[in-house]
């Protein structure tokens with residue numbers, strides 16, 4: 001590895017203000033990691049360049065302008081652990097030492113007297129404690145004379161090793177070795193292990209928000225349900241949506257409020273609604289969405305939670321025009337986050353009677369405000385998933401402020417990724433697609449930004465959904481005659497167990 | 506329900522969507538509750554352009570609050586300035602919002618009306634008869 005001899009020289013040749021950092025990611029939800037980072041860089045208006053990134057590795061190299069920028073960027077991240085100043089790297093320890101010496105020898109005096117600690121991180125590999133010590137000691141030329149402090153040191157230096165993805169056989173060897181190590185069996189020589197393919201020497205700069213996953217753990221949450229989204233992905237979604245202090249967020253399918261608490265955690269005043277009032281009211285024993293906000297002490301960011309059908313939402317300023325005959329603005333939210341129903345457990349429903357000629361039940365504003373119809377569960381009629389998506393896109397286009405974001409979770413069948421096309425809307429720019437794979441199916445998180453001004457041109461793309469139009473009574477009747485199953489390709493597939501249909505012969 | 510929310514919603518019954526009566530909805534037999542929430546001028550500055558002022562004045566009046574007839578003009582606060590602001594022991598944000606005394610009073614009132622007051626009991630209807 002050819003290291004340059006510049007002051008604070010980057011390992012690669014970066015233009016002057018840029019400095020090189022190492023991000024230590026969690027090795028989970030790999031397709032979400034880079035989009036989360038990019039989303040945060042945009043949110044904080046931070047210039048960056050990703051120099052090295054692989055989904056197979058927890059270590060990524062990134063160029064940033066300052067330690068301050070590095071700290072800010074990582075501070076809200078959920079999928080990374082921490083960020084470090086990169087002092088040197090190489091494929092062997094000899095290379096690392098050469099790199100560290102040429103890049104940082106002019107900095108060593110800064111750390112001569114402070115307290116410090118050395119840490120060690122190995123990915124896919126393992127070292128015995130005694131060998132780690134030897135490796136740490138090999139850096140003694142930096143000449144730090146301050147006290148070594150295991151707790152709260154002034155500076156933390158970390159050696160990181162990245163091993164090529166290992167086979168099961170290797171993993172078993174490691175496991176066996178670990179046991180031997182504990183028993184202090186001298187017969188095994190750890191240096192016989194494969195060597196890492198990349199080594200980094202780093203100085204700690206800042207920690208991520210990963211620890212709050214624990215705080216919001218569903219297991220410890222007052223009110224949850226079968227639809228609750230885990231804390232980690234809810235928080236990541238909030239990061240993708242750019243929520244923050246002074247902003248308004250809304251979940252139109254709020255359910256038990258997983259996204260709502262995540263948005264409020266990051267400072268947004270959060271609103272939510274659901275077609276099913278029971279979700280919001282919660283249980284008789286006082287477990288409710290509101291009680292979650294109380295549990296997490298984020299009540300000051302509790303906007304309102306109410307009962308409403310997204311396909312006929314009360315949000316907006318209908319009918320009336322503002323002074324001067326202009327339409328009243330309906331751009332209210334900075335972020336819309338949701339996980340719409342795809343009707344696996346229950347056919348997708350909207351409020352209204354099965355017979356579309358009968359008038360609709362008025363929408364009930366509920367939860368806090370009492371209504372005479374409080375315990376009335378309005379009849380629901382089946383609805384197609386595509387039409388629902390269409391409604392969501394249109395709703396986001398009218399209700400998001402310029403540059404506001406829409407984050408939406410959608411299912412997709414594994415062996416048939418195109419089962420649901422990526423919805424498009426001319427006023428919404430697709431930012432990223434993150435995929436979460438399960439055993440038999442997968443779902444993805446789509447993030448969009450509302451363009452500052454309305455776009456004239458519809459997106460020319462076969463994936464575009466037509467603009468929502470009022471159905472005629474006849475077509476509605478014909479559609480409703482079909483079953484919910486027939487309306488929803490995903491639901492149908494789910495119950496078919498994702499089997500390939502039998503061939504014709 | 507908060508007055509903030511009331512400023513965002515209309516009557517969603519299909520038949521009245523095009524009627525000028527569908528927004529704003531009017532409170533009836535409203536019972537109020539109030540609870541103190543940290544003062545957040547950044548939030549208020551973001552909210553101001555999104556409020557329908559005449560509707561807010563109307564609903565506030567119905568609940569016994571008086572707001573000026575015209576929307577206060579405020580310089581837009583930046584999130585960076587807000588991030589640098591300190592907080593008082595009550596959690597209030599302590600920052601110079603760059604407004605005069607009169608507007609500051611309106612802001613405090615807005616905070617009370619929008620963020621600290623909730624209608625806990627009552628009905629909403631299309632006409633205020």
Ligand SMILES: C[S@@+](CC[C@H](N)C(=O)[O-])C[C@H]1O[C@@H](n2cnc3c(N)ncnc32)[C@H](O)[C@@H]1O
Nearest residue numbers: 227228253255256257258274275276309310341
């Ligand atoms: C997948 S769940 C969302 C769960 C939520 N993220 C949570 O944390 O619990 C979908 C929710 O949408 C609601 N829903 C179904 N149809 C709806 C509609 N037309 N409008 C609004 N909400 C609807 C369901 O009652 C359900 O709570």
